[in-house]
Amino acid sequence: MLEPHADEILRVSDLHAYYGESHVLHGVDLTVNRGEVVTLLGRNGSGRTTTLRAILGLVTSRSGHISINGHQAIDLPTHKIAHLGVGYCPEERGIFSSLTVEENLLLPPKIRSDGMSLDEIYEMFPNLKERRKSQGTKLSGGEQQMLAIARILRTGASLLLLDEITEGLAPVIVRTLGDVIRKLKERGYTIVLVEQNFHFAAPLADRHYVMEHGRVAAMIDKEDLEDNKELINRFLSV
């Protein structure tokens, strides 16, 4: 195994994961460095969402190595993993209908003191401020997506795992989300994006992991995207 890189915030090696009896991940290897935006690309069922869920322990069982901010996470219960500095935005957004927008925002416990303040968050997402008293699930799809991202910015998590944030949203909102990701990168957040929408991900990300059959099939740097167009097309069949 390689020596851990000093700037490495996430290292996953030989990660296997199971839902019930079915073996979904077959030895995923990837690393993410501090301040990077990295995407997991691939077809449906290639194991991208499961990779995020396995990092958080939201699968039936898992094995291999996961290190987050230098701490081993594979044996930790789910509720301790967030405290290593991870914020998670699930694919279905996970907005709570019995909570108001503001209660949704304030729900995740602070894990470090250096998260964004509520004012900063409202500045970045003015819609949420306007609707802070509304029931969480009464927001539009785009606003719910903003809320799902916004609520993990307050906690002080430095590594954000964002699952399919552009799914089903109008192009104008997808563009806004692109700006949000750029701003978060400037602020020093490290972001792992699971994306279906390659055109959204391509200009944002520093590196791309292409997944197939529960493993990483290729890693492509931003600079090499042009040369690898064909490979990507083959894997994503776009």
Added chain:
Amino acid sequence: MAISANAILTQAMLGLNNGAFYAMLSLGLAVIFGLLNIVNFAHGAFYMLGAFVALIGLTQLGPWLGMPDLQINFWWALLIAPLVVGLLGILIERTLLRRLYGLDHLYGLLLTFGVALVLQGFFTNFYNTAGTPYPGKPEILDGVVNLGFMYFPKYRLFALVVSLLVCFATWYLIERTKLGAILRAGTEKPKLVEAFGVNVPLLITLTYGFGVALAAFAGVLAAPIYAVSPLMGADLIIVVFAVVVIGGMGSIMGAIVTGLALGMIEGVTKVVYPPAASTVVFLIMALVLLVRPAGLFGKE
């Protein structure tokens, strides 16, 4: 058939008094069902246990320990019984219920029904099922209060006011505080709340302990009114389940309002048409299930 308005008001008040107990018990059931997905059939047994902790603490604990002067009075029992019974609940959650999460509701129901039978059986061995009076009603609560339309026992009025305070404090805790927001979120999507770094297994244990403690508190409050009997909970729990079904599983305000309303309806039925007094709750339950299967305050 002339029924005086006074008689109706009197029965409504007494019914409201019973209703406050229904409310406190169904509240605990609703909170537990929301987060644990367990229909806590042992709830009545914990209510009974609360009353017995009060009775034993007052009349038997001292002699057992060789200190005949030691008596846990009513006020201390209100504090101690919920703690003791709540801890027992926590123990049961940790050792038994925990193994059932993720299984069908039926398993939790069967297990808690078994726990209820064991507890009742145990106390039936030592105590009269016809009931033992609780002799520790505080003197200050002796006598009656003139409510204008009736003379109402002071203690019953006290029990009613305290139950209402406890119900609304619980409502406030769950619907208006940060802790309550975590609890509501945990009820909806426990795995996601855990992924945010909340220790959900601990939250579940404490919630069960709290719900059970609430039942024990109601038991202590009930002890001076009703006789303390091993079956006092079993008698009550059936009506309380009807309350929860009518109000809608998992709705806090629903449990409180339905409990109070059904207590009153039951009381008034006692004057208007006495033979129906014990069935009216179930008639309403059947009607509600036909019209609104999720309950009056339930979602979906």
